Amino acid sequence: MDARQQILDSIRRALETPSHLPDEAAPETLSEAIAIPELGLEEKIRLFRDEMKAVSGEYIEAASAAEAAEKIAALVREAPAAEASISSGPLVDAVSSALSAGGIRLVKPETLEGDARKNAVAKILVGIVEAPCAVADTATLAIPLDGRSMQAYFLPEIVIALVSAKSLVANHFELFKRMPPEERKNLLLITGPSRTADIEKILILGAHGPRRLVACLMRD
Amino acid sequence: MTVIMRVALFVPCLSEHLYPKAALDMVKVLRHVGAEIEYVEGQTCCGQPAFNSGYRKDIIPVAERFIELFSDKDAIVAPSGSCVAMVRKFYFDLDIRPALVEARKRLAGRIYEFTEYLVDVMGRDALGGSFPHTVTYHDSCHLNRELGINVQPRTLIRGIPDIDFVEMGMPDLCCGFGGTFSYKFPELSIAMVARKCRLIEASGAEYCIGADSSCLMNIEGYLRKHGMKAKTLHIAELLAESLGL
Amino acid sequence: MELRASETKQYIKKALKDDAVRDAVDKATQTALAKRAEKVAINPFWEELRKLGHAAKRGVVERLDENLARFETECRNNGMTVHWARDAAEARSIVLGIARDNNVRTVVKSKSLTTEEIHLNKFLINEGIETLETDLGEYIVQLLDQIPSHLTAPALHLTRKDVGRIFHEKLGVEYTEVPTELLAIARAKLREKFLAADMGISGVNFGVVDSGCCVILENECNARLSVGVPKIHVAVMGIEKLVPSFDLLPVFLKLLPVSATGQKQTVYVNIVGGPQRSRSGEGPEQVHVVLLDNGRSKILADPQLRETLFCIRCGACLNTCPIYQQVGGHAYGWVYMGPIGATLIPQYLGTHEGRYAPFTSSLCGACRQICPMSIDIPHHLLKLRNRVVEAGESMAVERAGIAVWAFLAKHPLLYRLATWFPGRFQKLLKGSFPAPGYSAERALGRFDDKGFRKRFLELEKNSR
Numbered sequence: 001m002d003a004r005q006q007i008l009d010s011i012r013r014a015l016e017t018p019s020h021l022p023d024e025a026a027p028e029t030l031s032e033a034i035a036i037p038e039l040g041l042e043e044k045i046r047l048f049r050d051e052m053k054a055v056s057g058e059y060i061e062a063a064s065a066a067e068a069a070e071k072i073a074a075l076v077r078e079a080p081a082a083e084a085s086i087s088s089g090p091l092v093d094a095v096s097s098a099l100s101a102g103g104i105r106l107v108k109p110e111t112l113e114g115d116a117r118k119n120a121v122a123k124i125l126v127g128i129v130e131a132p133c134a135v136a137d138t139a140t141l142a143i144p145l146d147g148r149s150m151q152a153y154f155l156p157e158i159v160i161a162l163v164s165a166k167s168l169v170a171n172h173f174e175l176f177k178r179m180p181p182e183e184r185k186n187l188l189l190i191t192g193p194s195r196t197a198d199i200e201k202i203l204i205l206g207a208h209g210p211r212r213l214v215a216c217l218m219r220d
Numbered sequence: 221m222t223v224i225m226r227v228a229l230f231v232p233c234l235s236e237h238l239y240p241k242a243a244l245d246m247v248k249v250l251r252h253v254g255a256e257i258e259y260v261e262g263q264t265c266c267g268q269p270a271f272n273s274g275y276r277k278d279i280i281p282v283a284e285r286f287i288e289l290f291s292d293k294d295a296i297v298a299p300s301g302s303c304v305a306m307v308r309k310f311y312f313d314l315d316i317r318p319a320l321v322e323a324r325k326r327l328a329g330r331i332y333e334f335t336e337y338l339v340d341v342m343g344r345d346a347l348g349g350s351f352p353h354t355v356t357y358h359d360s361c362h363l364n365r366e367l368g369i370n371v372q373p374r375t376l377i378r379g380i381p382d383i384d385f386v387e388m389g390m391p392d393l394c395c396g397f398g399g400t401f402s403y404k405f406p407e408l409s410i411a412m413v414a415r416k417c418r419l420i421e422a423s424g425a426e427y428c429i430g431a432d433s434s435c436l437m438n439i440e441g442y443l444r445k446h447g448m449k450a451k452t453l454h455i456a457e458l459l460a461e462s463l464g465l
Numbered sequence: 466m467e468l469r470a471s472e473t474k475q476y477i478k479k480a481l482k483d484d485a486v487r488d489a490v491d492k493a494t495q496t497a498l499a500k501r502a503e504k505v506a507i508n509p510f511w512e513e514l515r516k517l518g519h520a521a522k523r524g525v526v527e528r529l530d531e532n533l534a535r536f537e538t539e540c541r542n543n544g545m546t547v548h549w550a551r552d553a554a555e556a557r558s559i560v561l562g563i564a565r566d567n568n569v570r571t572v573v574k575s576k577s578l579t580t581e582e583i584h585l586n587k588f589l590i591n592e593g594i595e596t597l598e599t600d601l602g603e604y605i606v607q608l609l610d611q612i613p614s615h616l617t618a619p620a621l622h623l624t625r626k627d628v629g630r631i632f633h634e635k636l637g638v639e640y641t642e643v644p645t646e647l648l649a650i651a652r653a654k655l656r657e658k659f660l661a662a663d664m665g666i667s668g669v670n671f672g673v674v675d676s677g678c679c680v681i682l683e684n685e686c687n688a689r690l691s692v693g694v695p696k697i698h699v700a701v702m703g704i705e706k707l708v709p710s711f712d713l714l715p716v717f718l719k720l721l722p723v724s725a726t727g728q729k730q731t732v733y734v735n736i737v738g739g740p741q742r743s744r745s746g747e748g749p750e751q752v753h754v755v756l757l758d759n760g761r762s763k764i765l766a767d768p769q770l771r772e773t774l775f776c777i778r779c780g781a782c783l784n785t786c787p788i789y790q791q792v793g794g795h796a797y798g799w800v801y802m803g804p805i806g807a808t809l810i811p812q813y814l815g816t817h818e819g820r821y822a823p824f825t826s827s828l829c830g831a832c833r834q835i836c837p838m839s840i841d842i843p844h845h846l847l848k849l850r851n852r853v854v855e856a857g858e859s860m861a862v863e864r865a866g867i868a869v870w871a872f873l874a875k876h877p878l879l880y881r882l883a884t885w886f887p888g889r890f891q892k893l894l895k896g897s898f899p900a901p902g903y904s905a906e907r908a909l910g911r912f913d914d915k916g917f918r919k920r921f922l923e924l925e926k927n928s929r
Contacts, residue, residue, distance in 0.1 A: 222531065229630075231918070233884075234910070236884070236916050237884055237887065237888065237912055237913060237916055238911065238912055239913075240916055241916070244920055246919065247921065259918070262877040264874040265870075265880075267874065269870075270870065273854070273859070273867065274823075274847075274850030274852075274853055275852075275867045277783060277855075278868060279872040282874045282875060285874075310847070313847070325790055328917055342473055361828070361829035362830075364830075365829065365830030381608060394827050394831070396787065396827060398826070401826070401827045401828070403900065403903050404824055405474070405477060407902075407905075408791060408792065410793065412827070413907060415787075415791075425855075427866045437910040438907065439909070440908075441904070442906060444907075445907050445908050446908060
């Protein structure tokens with residue numbers, strides 16, 4: 001008999017004895033815990049900002065693409081860096097020409113193939129990316145792996161992520177509810193810069209991924 | 221109208237043979253608050269040590285005897301949370317005679333730990349009296365986590381007007397006794413009681429109050445051997461002492 | 466270094482003498498507990514989430530056959546390859562087969578207890594495939610040839626000085642004990658490996674039944690780099706790791722990080738539902754899921770103990786356990802340690818090898834109180850103690866003693882007679898009876914010469 005059949009058979013045999021556990025409340029009766037709170041836009045922004053800071057992320061805001069580009073350019077220069085890898089999507093597209101005009105060399109991973117791509121992105125200090133959706137409750141950026149290059153999200157030391165205020169959802173329950181089933185199947189959720197506390201529980205930012213994560217909230 | 225509460229005593233092994241004073245003081249306090257006391261002849265052990273060691277078959281007849289002895293009583297009270305937990309919860313893990321299944325259920329609903337009985341059943345919290353000392357309270361694990369009793373003993377302690385009650389750090393940390401655990405892993409058990417005793421000492425209390433003689437024996441044994449100044453006192457002894465009984 | 470669960474008594478004694486380890490473990494567990502408590506305190510729905518988690522897991526486990534079949538179908542629909550492994554050897558050879566088929570020479574691994582359980586690293590290394598742990602803690606213990614001492618913090622038993630020495634000796638770098646410098650050393654070493662590796666191996670925290678995807682939580686980005694860079698991703702998953710749906714996934718995404726590290730959310734949640742390379746030009750072109758039984762279906766057969774399969778490996782029960790706090794994880798002698806490990810050891814390894822594990826507990830119940838899945842660990846330990854006894858694995862002396870005791874307990878007069886002696890003899894002694902082991906550092910209580918019953922009857926007589 002093959003392994004699959006044998007495992008499933010032994011599970012079926014095992015389950016012939018009913019559980020000893022007492023009957024429990026069905027999950028539906030505990031709906032308050034999984035409810036999606038009604039939050040206004042400003043509330044969501046405030047929550048997102050506070051939570052971002054709580055997870056050692058940084059937070060900036062921009063009222064327009066031009067303002068965002070200006071602030072991001074300043075961050076890249078401070079890094080200090082003259083170049084950045086840049087992901088794809090409408091938010092980064094809106095700032096990329098202004099960044100180039102500001103003298104920052106932009107490397108688009110999609111224009112490179114295979115090994116050349118990862119090796120190039122890994123050498124660049126700053127990544128400029130966007131999150132199509134973000135969770136206010138935990139300051140989590142949600143990025144579907146929808147065919148875009150993901151390397152700029154985790155190979156650079158400093159990642160600047162553009163987030164549209166309109167895309168904020170209250171919590172993870174809302175996130176998965178709103179997201180098309182095909183998109184949520186391949187998804188990266190990022191909450192703050194990478195970290196470790198494996199040595200004496202001392203928190204150090206910048207483990208194998210970014211040391212800094214800056215969220216740039218776009219209000220328009 | 222005074223309702224007379226009739227209480228059947230269940231005196232666990234440790235109280236019977238090593239710490240009879242705690243059980244006697246429990247009798248005095250229960251009488252003081254108006255209960256009528258009955259001692260059920262022929263009682264031995266609830267079977268917990270053997271059960272905890274894994275010997276379920278051996279204790280089935282012991283448990284059956286216990287159920288037969290006590291199940292027609294209205295209220296059974298014991299000065300120990302772990303023995304009450306044994307009867308109230310773990311008896312249900314035993315394949316006893318079908319004829320006793322109903323009696324087991326009835327018994328589980330009528331057996332009480334001492335402080336639980338005083339506070340929850342008799343509705344007594346502040347008994348008054350006097351005990352002008354600094355005390356702290358150790359949460360016995362079975363009492364606290366199997367029976368959920370942690371407020372009742374504190375309520376009774378605070379009910380003594382002139383007592384100075386301080387919480388130690390981690391009052392619900394296990395003292396390391398664990399019945400047979402203490403001789404199966406003596407070094408580990410000692411390391412655990414050492415930690416508990418350091419916390420008691422750090423609280424500055426003169427007395428560590430507890431509601432289970434087993435934990436108190438463990439704690440007292442370490443305190444005494446290491447010349448630490450705190451003393452242990454069963455909560456029944458504390459209440460009897462404060463009321464001058 | 467091969468540990469054995471049957472040697473736990475020796476390990477415990479040894480651990481109790483190692484003050485450095487005890488200190489490190491105590492500090493680390495207290496830190497983790499404090500952080501967890503902070504996050505629990507601000508979540509008004511914590512208890513509800515626990516109930517939801519338990520109910521959801523129960524739903525999955527009690528219909529595990531259907532759920533696995535559904536999960537398999539969904540994974541296949543997503544373009545993943547699903548393998549079934551009855552035991553550790555089968556799982557290892559499946560992984561090796563995938564590696565051989567693809568000429569894999571280097572593997573990067575993200576932290577996975579399931580792969581520790583099947584000793585995958587050593588096996589692959591012996592087969593000539595370079596296999597590197599990439600989680601910092603795992604990397605450190607791999608360099609030392611140890612197993613993790615904690616479910617979520619593998620190097621919890623080591624100090625920064627230890628790590629400095631290990632890196633100096635094994636990697637040939639200059640000694641430093643500055644944590645940021647130590648991390649930088651590991652990061653630089655591993656970054657090269659990530660970029661060059663042919664295959665990434667991960668565990669799975671949650672397999673989402675209705676969508677056929679694997680959810681992997683982490684903080685360091687090493688899992689991301691392991692599953693998102695190499696051309697092949699192999700996910701090794703215990704068959705119990707399923708959760709029903711995306712609707713309920715957030716319950717687990719909340720319960721696990723808070724319980725494990727006191728984080729509201731881990732930095733990365735990798736949701737893998739199929740190969741990506743053809744779409745994005747990067748990441749895996751093959752995703753393999755290895756479904757591992759290795760004793761789990763046997764655990765399922767016990768209607769009470771199957772609750773131990775609800776465990777999400779957060780490690781909170783270790784942190785809160787007064788025994789783990791004293792001796793750390795290696796004392797248990799297996800990859801699953803602490804209170805939950807004590808339930809798993811005899812179930813996976815059998816009642817002979819695991820005969821001591823269920824007794825490494827004072828049954829204090831702190832584990833059940835903290836468990837995000839509300840697993841009744843002490844109750845399960847009690848049942849397993851019974852199993853050890855029934856299997857004839859307890860000591861003959863103890864068995865005989867219990868038989869005598871049980872006989873006496875049924876005969877009150879004999880019982881009274883037997884218990885009368887210690888009280889008499891006690892009178893001859895100034896102190897209390899010596900008890901082997903027990904009274905080394907503490908006195909046993911003194912037997913009363915009369916006993917309660919007699920004193921009570923006297924009290925009655927006098928008051929009349």
